[in-house]
Amino acid sequence: MPDTVIDTYQEQMQELQGSLPGWDGARSNALDRLRTIGLPTTRGEDWRYSDIKAIRNTAFGLMKTPARNPQVPEALCDVAARLVFINGRYHEGLSDLGDLWQAASVRPLANHLMANAERVSEMRQGGDGINLLNTALMRDGFVISIPAGIEIDDPIEIVHLTSDADSTSAHIRHLVEMGEGASATVLERFVGDDTAYWSNSMLQARITEGATLNHVRLQEEGANATHTATAMVSVGAGGNYHATNISLGGSLARFEARVRLLVDEANATVDGVALAGTGESHDMLVHIDHRMPNTTSDQIFRTVADARGKSSFQGKVTVATDAQHVNADQSFKALLLDRTAEANAKPELEIFADDVKCSHGATVGELDEKAMFYLTSRGIDPTTARQMLVEAFTDDAFDRTGNDTLADGIRARVADWMLNHTGGSND
Amino acid sequence: MLTVKDLHVAVDDKEIIKGLSLEIKPGEVHAIMGLNGAGKSTLANTIAGRDDYELTSGSIEFEGKDLMELEPHERVGEGLFLGFQYPVEIPGVSNLNFMRTALNGVRKYRGEDEVSAAEFMKLVRAKASELKMDPDMLKRFVNVGFSGGEKKRNEMVQMAVLDPKLAVLDETDSGLDIDALKVVADGINAQRRDDTAILLITHYQRLLNYVQPDVVHVMIDGKIVKTGGPELAAELEEKGYAEVA
Numbered sequence: 001m002p003d004t005v006i007d008t009y010q011e012q013m014q015e016l017q018g019s020l021p022g023w024d025g026a027r028s029n030a031l032d033r034l035r036t037i038g039l040p041t042t043r044g045e046d047w048r049y050s051d052i053k054a055i056r057n058t059a060f061g062l063m064k065t066p067a068r069n070p071q072v073p074e075a076l077c078d079v080a081a082r083l084v085f086i087n088g089r090y091h092e093g094l095s096d097l098g099d100l101w102q103a104a105s106v107r108p109l110a111n112h113l114m115a116n117a118e119r120v121s122e123m124r125q126g127g128d129g130i131n132l133l134n135t136a137l138m139r140d141g142f143v144i145s146i147p148a149g150i151e152i153d154d155p156i157e158i159v160h161l162t163s164d165a166d167s168t169s170a171h172i173r174h175l176v177e178m179g180e181g182a183s184a185t186v187l188e189r190f191v192g193d194d195t196a197y198w199s200n201s202m203l204q205a206r207i208t209e210g211a212t213l214n215h216v217r218l219q220e221e222g223a224n225a226t227h228t229a230t231a232m233v234s235v236g237a238g239g240n241y242h243a244t245n246i247s248l249g250g251s252l253a254r255f256e257a258r259v260r261l262l263v264d265e266a267n268a269t270v271d272g273v274a275l276a277g278t279g280e281s282h283d284m285l286v287h288i289d290h291r292m293p294n295t296t297s298d299q300i301f302r303t304v305a306d307a308r309g310k311s312s313f314q315g316k317v318t319v320a321t322d323a324q325h326v327n328a329d330q331s332f333k334a335l336l337l338d339r340t341a342e343a344n345a346k347p348e349l350e351i352f353a354d355d356v357k358c359s360h361g362a363t364v365g366e367l368d369e370k371a372m373f374y375l376t377s378r379g380i381d382p383t384t385a386r387q388m389l390v391e392a393f394t395d396d397a398f399d400r401t402g403n404d405t406l407a408d409g410i411r412a413r414v415a416d417w418m419l420n421h422t423g424g425s426n427d
Numbered sequence: 428m429l430t431v432k433d434l435h436v437a438v439d440d441k442e443i444i445k446g447l448s449l450e451i452k453p454g455e456v457h458a459i460m461g462l463n464g465a466g467k468s469t470l471a472n473t474i475a476g477r478d479d480y481e482l483t484s485g486s487i488e489f490e491g492k493d494l495m496e497l498e499p500h501e502r503v504g505e506g507l508f509l510g511f512q513y514p515v516e517i518p519g520v521s522n523l524n525f526m527r528t529a530l531n532g533v534r535k536y537r538g539e540d541e542v543s544a545a546e547f548m549k550l551v552r553a554k555a556s557e558l559k560m561d562p563d564m565l566k567r568f569v570n571v572g573f574s575g576g577e578k579k580r581n582e583m584v585q586m587a588v589l590d591p592k593l594a595v596l597d598e599t600d601s602g603l604d605i606d607a608l609k610v611v612a613d614g615i616n617a618q619r620r621d622d623t624a625i626l627l628i629t630h631y632q633r634l635l636n637y638v639q640p641d642v643v644h645v646m647i648d649g650k651i652v653k654t655g656g657p658e659l660a661a662e663l664e665e666k667g668y669a670e671v672a
Contacts (some may be wrong), residue, residue, distance in 0.1 A: 374515035377475050378529035378585060379503030379536065388528065392519025 001038035008059035049312035076409030088170025148179035162192035178211035192222035276309030305341035445649035461646035504536025506592030576607035583614030600634035612637030
């Protein structure tokens, strides 16, 4: 990583001094560390499938507010609240907190840190170069805190819109805290125009005893965007974290979920669908850390790649010594629509306990020509037939979004994607 | 309705059909009988438009249209139906969604409105009931976990829903017990009308006891070697292919 790039980020960091209460020290520590370790390269195991050379060698500017507000996409279902971020900044006018503020605490990160200076220490400050840059250049985010026993039925939607943002980056941090027995769905959406921007977000979640968080991510960044995102999640006794990551946009997209199952009976499901269009790279890395006995996890990933598209999955499961009776399953299936498409699957199981059940499976294949002929021989046109087969292929990854209307809305997005990506050489 | 003239078809550069001609008129049921490897399934798949079957010469016309100019789904829109020897399993696609999409595909091709959900359910339930199909099977994934007989019955329900002008049924009788065979035969007979035609492709005479053909052809090594009335099927059964041909 060239010094000039780091120096530019140093200047940006100085510009941000004082913008988040109590955070300045974390910023400069992170930047010092970044100067040492640099941004990730494909030589490191975790980033072997995502080549971010372009980002490593170029200093991105701080994202600026666009001259005109972009169109906010329609909601996919009824929502409890809608938080809108434009070019990395919270936009109060376009947001709608609904009645959520009555049941839960929902506020911008700056307000949270102002009121709770001591909680800075709970915010993640380390990690890889991508996380460090998030720490160093973070400007905005939301803190959603659901009190014990409160169940929020409709999703809390966070829309990240990016527009007119060439060569600039936004580093957002959200915190989600689930009180005992609370439940909620957080729907993160990412939408952008065709400028070459970089969106680097992080969501930290703490799920306490018996609480459930559904975390749904619908990533529809612009065609030239780079999208990097990290979820850092800890789950307490009997708590549940259900993540569904749908990766449709961007030229390079990567989502990393690190989940620690800290107490007995904690459960995590991390599912995902990635549709890699022509020349795109979509990468998902999951690490589920079973620290204690009787914890369970399941991962279902389905990816589809068109010409020169690349989909990658790394699923790591660790089971600590004495974490007996752990159940951990993992299923990855990739569909290649073209001969030049690529799929990578890397299951990693590190098991230090002896009485556990862990399974993993991975398959890579093409659209079934026999099924295609069968469908078309019943009067279904080839485009619709491909859509049906891809939908069927991806379908079981949508079962745990916790909201049927939302799941159907996402399915429709997948079908739309198929209209434009039918795998030319299979015609 | 269907006119096949001097058809030559190759699969992987190997000629399978070697000059076959056939004329089927509305209201007729034809049976093509032949041993394994005679090219019967190749003929059925070529008519339906499977793309790894290469027509090297000759022509297939369906109601005056050159079938080779049409994609498989367009042929269905024109009124063609292929009953598969080995119906394909499609995990993740429900039978109902499959049939409704198929019917709407055909309607769209013909410039008709899509069928409403209620209308479709009424139609498909009626057809399933006529063919004694368990309604639960409509909700299951297409052919997944179906027995051989259930798969063939499912083919008949699809045929009834699409109501084709010409049904080409490839070994629809294979692998069926006698009860299933009767159900399939009933399905075929129900599709038999003055304005429709049926081409049965079969190895054995068995099905023809329940579906009386008007014309029987004997196919050997890519050609029709003999054509006659229903008595030809009985003769084949009695004397075998070698002697009759």
